[in-house]
Amino acid sequence: MAEKKLMNAPENIAKIPSTLHANSPLAAQAADTFDQLGLSIDDRRGSDLPVFSPIDGSELAVLRTDTPAEVDAMVANARAAFAAWSQVPAPHRGELIRRYGALVREHKEPLSLLLSIENGKILTEARGEVQEVIDICEYAVGLSRQLFGLTIASERPEHRLTEYWHPMGVLGLISAFNFPAAVWAWGTTVALVCGDSAIWKPSEKTPLTALAFAGLLAKAADEYDLAPAHLIQVVVGDARCGTAIADHPDVAIVSATGSVRMGQDVAVRVAGRFGRSVLELGGNNAAIIAPSADLDLALRGAVFAATGTCGQRCTTLRRLIVHNSIREAFVQRLIATFATLRIGSPLDDATHVGPLIDRMAFDGMQRALEQARAEGGTVHGGERLDAAGAADAYYVRPAIIEMPGQSAIVREETFAPILYVMGYDTLDEAIALQNGVSQGLSSSIFTSDVREAERFQSAQGSDCGIVNVNIGTSGAEIGGAFGGEKVTGGGRVSGSDSWKNYMRRATATVNYSASLPLAQGVKFDLDIDP
Numbered sequence: 370m371a372e373k374k375l376m377n378a379p380e381n382i383a384k385i386p387s388t389l390h391a392n393s394p395l396a397a398q399a400a401d402t403f404d405q406l407g408l409s410i411d412d413r414r415g416s417d418l419p420v421f422s423p424i425d426g427s428e429l430a431v432l433r434t435d436t437p438a439e440v441d442a443m444v445a446n447a448r449a450a451f452a453a454w455s456q457v458p459a460p461h462r463g464e465l466i467r468r469y470g471a472l473v474r475e476h477k478e479p480l481s482l483l484l485s486i487e488n489g490k491i492l493t494e495a496r497g498e499v500q501e502v503i504d505i506c507e508y509a510v511g512l513s514r515q516l517f518g519l520t521i522a523s524e525r526p527e528h529r530l531t532e533y534w535h536p537m538g539v540l541g542l543i544s545a546f547n548f549p550a551a552v553w554a555w556g557t558t559v560a561l562v563c564g565d566s567a568i569w570k571p572s573e574k575t576p577l578t579a580l581a582f583a584g585l586l587a588k589a590a591d592e593y594d595l596a597p598a599h600l601i602q603v604v605v606g607d608a609r610c611g612t613a614i615a616d617h618p619d620v621a622i623v624s625a626t627g628s629v630r631m632g633q634d635v636a637v638r639v640a641g642r643f644g645r646s647v648l649e650l651g652g653n654n655a656a657i658i659a660p661s662a663d664l665d666l667a668l669r670g671a672v673f674a675a676t677g678t679c680g681q682r683c684t685t686l687r688r689l690i691v692h693n694s695i696r697e698a699f700v701q702r703l704i705a706t707f708a709t710l711r712i713g714s715p716l717d718d719a720t721h722v723g724p725l726i727d728r729m730a731f732d733g734m735q736r737a738l739e740q741a742r743a744e745g746g747t748v749h750g751g752e753r754l755d756a757a758g759a760a761d762a763y764y765v766r767p768a769i770i771e772m773p774g775q776s777a778i779v780r781e782e783t784f785a786p787i788l789y790v791m792g793y794d795t796l797d798e799a800i801a802l803q804n805g806v807s808q809g810l811s812s813s814i815f816t817s818d819v820r821e822a823e824r825f826q827s828a829q830g831s832d833c834g835i836v837n838v839n840i841g842t843s844g845a846e847i848g849g850a851f852g853g854e855k856v857t858g859g860g861r862v863s864g865s866d867s868w869k870n871y872m873r874r875a876t877a878t879v880n881y882s883a884s885l886p887l888a889q890g891v892k893f894d895l896d897i898d899p
């Protein structure tokens with residue numbers, strides 16, 4: 370095996386500057402996490418990428434971003450790693466992921482804390498995200514023994530027609546801030562058992578979480594003889610690093626999760642060089658509340674889906690389409706329930722809703738509220754709260770906005786806790802509203818009427834990648850293919866048969882007869898001397 374050089378080995382990870390410990394207790398806690406994981410990020414220390422905690426706006430670390438030349442070198446290293454790793458039998462590749470899953474399980478609590486400090490989601494959701502990483506490891510280990518192809522009936526006698534799946538190459542994974550670990554793990558653990566090497570460009574807002582999760586994987590690889598050097602590497606930086614990955618001819622697969630605007634740029638770049646892209650982009654998810662629905666269930670489902678992760682999930686419920694016969698009463702219950710939400714530090718177990726990621730998110734939310742008012746909306750909530758006593762932390766009360774129709778602002782994804790409510794009279798009308806946006810990620814219906822539930826899931830129903838009945842739009846399980854249609858990008862990062870995104874297919878025909886019949890009965894008789 371080639372000399373092992375880990376991307377996050379002690380020589381290239383920056384310890385959080387100790388000078389910050391005194392000023393920010395959160396920075397100290399983050400530093401403790403790295404200590405508990407046995408990782409150092411010293412080599413990442415720099416001056417061009419400050420990292421903040423949304424909890425109180427304090428600076429956690431200042432990192433150094435990677436240059437395009439460094440990205441280029443990482444891709445070359447990843448190519449070399451791929452050449453070695455793709456020859457390791459898949460079940461042995463799974464062994465690396467099994468070991469990694471055990472490490473994440475062992476360190477679940479510090480990893481959850483770091484994730485919460487850097488991203489701001491409440492601890493129970495952070496623990497859920499780490500659990501998702503553990504779950505996908507187990508899924509990928511099982512998958513490492515199930516990467517099967519088909520045997521297809523041949524039309525020719527004594528011929529065998531088979532499909533094989535082979536490792537594809539280097540995976541370049543670009544991820545968003547809101548799921549700073551799980552989305553990477555969905556793609557990377559599966560790609561690794563498929564025989565690919567991987568480069569990760571996390572959000573510039575959550576690089577510490579990335580260095581922690583990837584650092585543990587590097588540790589697992591270091592202790593595993595079959596894993597080559599540079600099997601997974603982290604690129605620290607902003608969109609420019611993402612562009613370098615999207616443009617690189619040696620990155621076989623680009624898996625990009627983030628905004629539609631980012632996807633539009635990445636898709637064109639990757640298509641321009643005939644690379645493969647897997648795009649997981651913005652959503653604008655709706656739930657229909659039918660008159661027959663269990664309204665208590667619907668209320669619980671709607672409130673969690675609309676306000677969980679402070680409205681910063683791609684699957685967040687953004688539009689509620691309520692039957693006019695129950696709309697007014699349901700909205701009153703929603704308003705009353707939103708008023709009971711405890712908004713504050715995500716590290717406090719009693720908190721329901723933590724902060725927005727940053728000022729930009731807050732400004733975007735306020736602009737959307739203004740526009741909704743201008744478009745005839747009645748706004749309940751949405752104001753800023755001084756939950757942390759910190760000028761640079763952005764806590765808000767989730768907003769409910771009663772809208773007269775599906776106007777321009779309702780058709781946009783505002784990445785904040787805003788729930789637009791509209792009324793409907795017939796199911797056809799509700800489905801038309803649900804489908805009447807450019808995004809196509811997640812959808813749900815609350816109903817006790819089996820005909821409505823089935824129609825919603827049918828080809829004439831929701832046009833989304835995720836179609837739920839009697840649960841909210843968020844909180845998908847890892848087993849099902851995850852992703853959406855239309856401007857959501859059409860990609861499926863993980864679940865079901867999406868492992869095929871990380872492999873290439875070869876169709877093989879073997880003739881074990883003594884003759885050479887041609888397909889489709891084509892005749893091509895030759896006079897050949899025996």
Ligand code: NAD
Binds near residue numbers: 552606684782
């Ligand atoms: P974002 O688009 O600003 O950034 C996402 C990532 O893309 C970051 O790593 C960023 O540096 C990089 N990036 C940005 N522009 C790029 C470009 N032109 N080329 C290459 N890389 C680029 O998104 P965000 O604010 O971090 O996340 C919120 C968005 O992500 C929302 O729209 C949300 O719906 C979406 N999201 C979708 C899914 C899904 O599975 N469909 C999951 C999570 C988040």
